[in-house]
Amino acid sequence: xxxxxxxGRLLKVGILYTLDxxxxxxxxxxxxxxxxxxxFLLQQILPAHELRWQVLPRSKxxxxxxxxxxxxxxxxxxxxKAVWPLxxxxxxxxxxxxxxxxxxxxxxxxxxxxxxxxxxRYEPWSLLLVRALRQAxxxxxxxxxxxxxxxVRGVLAGVGRLLTPLHRAFCRQMHAVSSVVVxxxxxAYQLFEGMHLSAYLLPCPSLFAADYWKVSPARGRPDYxxxxxxxxxxxxxxxxxxxxxxxxxxxxxxxxxxGRRYRLKLVFHESLEMSLATRCLDIGRWxxxxxxxxxxxxxxxxSSLVAFTARVHGTYAAASLGVPSLTIxxxxxxxxxxxxxxxxxxxxxxxxxxxxRIVDQLVAEAEGWRRRLQELKERTLYQYVTxxxxxxxxxxxRESALHG
Numbered sequence: 001x002x003x004x005x006x007x008g009r010l011l012k013v014g015i016l017y018t019l020d021x022x023x024x025x026x027x028x029x030x031x032x033x034x035x036x037x038x039x040f041l042l043q044q045i046l047p048a049h050e051l052r053w054q055v056l057p058r059s060k061x062x063x064x065x066x067x068x069x070x071x072x073x074x075x076x077x078x079x080x081k082a083v084w085p086l087x088x089x090x091x092x093x094x095x096x097x098x099x100x101x102x103x104x105x106x107x108x109x110x111x112x113x114x115x116x117x118x119x120x121r122y123e124p125w126s127l128l129l130v131r132a133l134r135q136a137x138x139x140x141x142x143x144x145x146x147x148x149x150x151x152v153r154g155v156l157a158g159v160g161r162l163l164t165p166l167h168r169a170f171c172r173q174m175h176a177v178s179s180v181v182v183x184x185x186x187x188a189y190q191l192f193e194g195m196h197l198s199a200y201l202l203p204c205p206s207l208f209a210a211d212y213w214k215v216s217p218a219r220g221r222p223d224y225x226x227x228x229x230x231x232x233x234x235x236x237x238x239x240x241x242x243x244x245x246x247x248x249x250x251x252x253x254x255x256x257x258x259g260r261r262y263r264l265k266l267v268f269h270e271s272l273e274m275s276l277a278t279r280c281l282d283i284g285r286w287x288x289x290x291x292x293x294x295x296x297x298x299x300x301x302x303s304s305l306v307a308f309t310a311r312v313h314g315t316y317a318a319a320s321l322g323v324p325s326l327t328i329x330x331x332x333x334x335x336x337x338x339x340x341x342x343x344x345x346x347x348x349x350x351x352x353x354x355x356x357r358i359v360d361q362l363v364a365e366a367e368g369w370r371r372r373l374q375e376l377k378e379r380t381l382y383q384y385v386t387x388x389x390x391x392x393x394x395x396x397x398r399e400s401a402l403h404g
Contacts, residue, residue: 010050013042014101016129017055029269029297030206030313033320035107036294037205038144040212042103044381045388056097098132103392104141133177140392143178144384145204148187150332152346163191171195180391182384185335200387203339203380206313210298210320217321217370218303224263224287225359226304226323227255228314230273231280233347234330248280253352258308258359259286267291267300269311306362306369308355310347312336320377324362324369326355340376342369 015035042051098104133141175181175197183189184204192199210216231248258264264286268274271290277283291297301307301314302321309315312333315325319340327337327344337344343358362369 010052011046011102012052012054012100013039013103013105014054014056014098016104016106029291029294029317030311031107032294033206033209033298033313033317034145034204035105036212037208037320038105038107038142040208041144041205041381041384041388042105043212044385045392054097054101098129099136099139101139104133104139106141106143106146130173130177140179141177142388142391143174143181145184145206146174146181146188146199147184147204147336148191148332150187152329152331152334163194167191168195171197175199180387182387184339185332186338187332187335200383201339202383202387203376204313204316204336205384206316207320207377207380209294209317210302213295213298215295215298215302215321217323222303222305222323224265224304225258225363226265226267226301226307226309226314226318227258228267228269228307228309228311229277229328230310231276234310234328243276243280247347250350250352252281254308254355255281255283255286257352257356261360262305262363265289265300265304267297267309267314269297269314305366306359308359315340315342315344319373322370322373324366324373326358326362328355341372 015038017031017035039051039053129141133139171191172195175192181192181197181199183192183199183201186201189199189201229251231251232244233247255264266277266283266286266288268277268288268290274288274290289300291300298317298321301318302323304318304323307314307318307323307325308328309318309325310328312327312329315327315337318325319342324342327334327342328347328350329337329344330347334344334346343362345354345358
C-alpha cells in the first residue's frame with residue numbers, strides 16, 4: 001500500500017446533502033455554508049489536486065434518480081408495504097455511488113436526533129453508508145461538523161440520559177467507518193467521549209464558507225443590524241409554519257425597541273419564513289430581504305454591525321466575517337455557539353429586555369469582537385488543517401485508489 005498521493009490528480013469528493021434542500025425542491029442556506037466551508041478546508045489541504053464535487057442526497061437514496069420525489073411519493077401512497085423492500089434495494093444499487101468517491105463529506109445537518117430516527121431501521125441511508133464504506137475502505141469519510149439535535153432541557157439534565165441503545169449503536173457504526181470525527185458542539189463530543197470513541201471538538205466548518213466564496217468583511221463601520229427570527233421561537237420548535245402568539249408579541253416589542261435605536265434589516269432564510277412573519281407581525285417599516293444565493297446570504301450578514309438570529313448558521317455566517325451575534329435556539333445545536341464565545345439564549349428564557357440589553361452590549365463591543373472572531377477563525381483553520389493533513393497524508397490508501 002502506498003501513502004496518500006501528494007502530486008496533482010483528480011479526486012472525486014462526494015458530499016452527503018439533505019434531499020429537501022436541493023433546488024428546485026427548496027433551499028436552505030444553512031446546509032450550503034456547511035458544505036462550502038468543508039470545500040474550502042479540502043482546498044487548503046489538497047491545493048495540487050483537482051477536486052470534482054458530487055452531491056449525494058442523504059435522506060432517501062432513491063432520490064438520486066427521482067430528484068423531485070414524485071415516483072417515491074406515488075409508491076408510498078399506492079403500495080405502502082413495498083416502501084421498505086424497495087428502499088433497501090435502491091440503497092444497495094446505489095452503494096456504488098459512494099464507493100466511487102475518494103473522499104466523502106457530510107454536509108447534511110445533525111447526525112444525532114432525539115429519539116430513534118437515526119437507527120438504520122428508520123434511516124436506511126445509514127445502512128447504505130456503513131455497508132458501502134466497509135466494502136470500500138480506501139474511501140476517506142471525513143465526518144466534519146458532526147452535531148446533535150436534542151431538546152435543550154434534556155441536554156441540561158445530562159447527555160447520558162438522552163442516549164438510547166440505538167443511538168449508541170449508530171454512533172459506533174458511524175465512528176467505525178469514519179476516517180476522522182470532528183464534533184461541532186460539546187454535546188456531540190461528550191456522547192463520543194462517553195463511549196470511549198475518539199473525536200475532536202472544533203467550531204463548525206461553516207465558519208469558512210465566506211472564504212470559499214471570497215466574500216470579504218464590509219469596509220468601514222456598518223450601519224444596520226441583521227435580524228432573523230421565527231414567530232414560533234425557532235424553526236425546530238414550531239416547524240416551518242408554527243406560530244406562538246406570546247413569542248410573536250415579544251418579537252414585536254423587540255423589533256420596535258431595536259428599530260428606534262438602530263437601522264434594522266430583516267433577513268429570512270426562505271420565503272415561507274418571511275410569509276409567516278408577515279402574517280404574524282407588523283414588519284412593514286423595516287427592510288426585508290430573502291437572499292437568493294449563498295453569496296448574498298453571506299454578504300448581508302457580513303455587512304451588518306451585529307446580528308440577532310434564530311438560526312445557528314446565520315450566526316456562523318456572520319462570525320465568518322467578524323460580525324458578533326446573539327442567537328436564539330430551542331435544541332442542542334445552540335451549543336455550537338459556545339465554541340465561538342458568543343451569547344445565546346433558549347428562546348423561552350429570552351425576554352425582550354434581556355435581548356435588547358445583549359444586542360446593545362454587542363454593538364458597543366463590535367470592534368473588539370471582530371478582532372476576537374478573526375483570531376478564532378485563524379486558530380480554527382490551523383487546527384482543521386493539522387487534523388486533516390494527518391488523516392489524508394499519513395493514512396494509507398489502497399493501490400486501487402492510486403491507480404484505479
